[in-house]
Amino acid sequence: xxxxxxxxxxxxxxxxxxxxxxxxxxxxxxxxxxxxxxxxxxxxxxxxxxxxxxxxxxxxxxxxxxxxxxxxxxxxxxxxxxxxxxxxxxxxxxxxxxxxxxxxxxxxxxxxxxxxxxxxxxxxx
Numbered sequence: 001x002x003x004x005x006x007x008x009x010x011x012x013x014x015x016x017x018x019x020x021x022x023x024x025x026x027x028x029x030x031x032x033x034x035x036x037x038x039x040x041x042x043x044x045x046x047x048x049x050x051x052x053x054x055x056x057x058x059x060x061x062x063x064x065x066x067x068x069x070x071x072x073x074x075x076x077x078x079x080x081x082x083x084x085x086x087x088x089x090x091x092x093x094x095x096x097x098x099x100x101x102x103x104x105x106x107x108x109x110x111x112x113x114x115x116x117x118x119x120x121x122x123x124x125x
Contacts (some may be wrong), residue, residue: 001005002032002098002114009094009119012086020081020119022096030074033104035079038092040122047110048094049081054102064090086123093118 008020032050035050049060049070058070067086072079084091095118099111 002027002029004096004098004116005112006094006096006116006119009121010022011124013125014086014088014123016086017082017084018086018121019083020072020096020121022079022081022116023077028074029077029079029098030063031070031101032098032114033073033097034070034079035097035104035112036070037095037097037110037112038090039095040089040092043092045095046092047112050097050104050110051079052104057105059104059106076106079102083121087120089112090121091123092121094121095119 003025004025007098036048038048039045050056055072067084069082084111096116097112098114103111
């Protein structure tokens with residue numbers, strides 16, 4: 001069982017940046033593909049980004065390409081989601097998710113076997 005914990009959410013103005021972090025409350029992330037989902041009020045949950053266990057493969061939803069970057073530091077047991085040029089439509093509850101090492105690759109869904117509690121991101125002036 002992977003217990004995921006997010007941090008780094010908050011309120012930011014349009015055009016600003018935030019960095020979300022994901023770690024475990026016990027154990028290690030290094031053998032899992034890690035992803036980020038988000039859900040805005042009244043909208044369906046959306047896969048945003050994911051990274052393979054080794055960090056060698058990443059993918060991003062079209063809605064965030066060029067603005068969001070996912071990365072990982074397995075030595076520190078952390079995965080990051082750097083979010084730049086934020087827009088009001090990025091406002092959502094962001095969830096860190098985990099899955100098998102191969103659960104982030106071309107043609108597959110985002111890893112979703114394990115879920116954190118979520119971190120709120122609000123983009124507003």
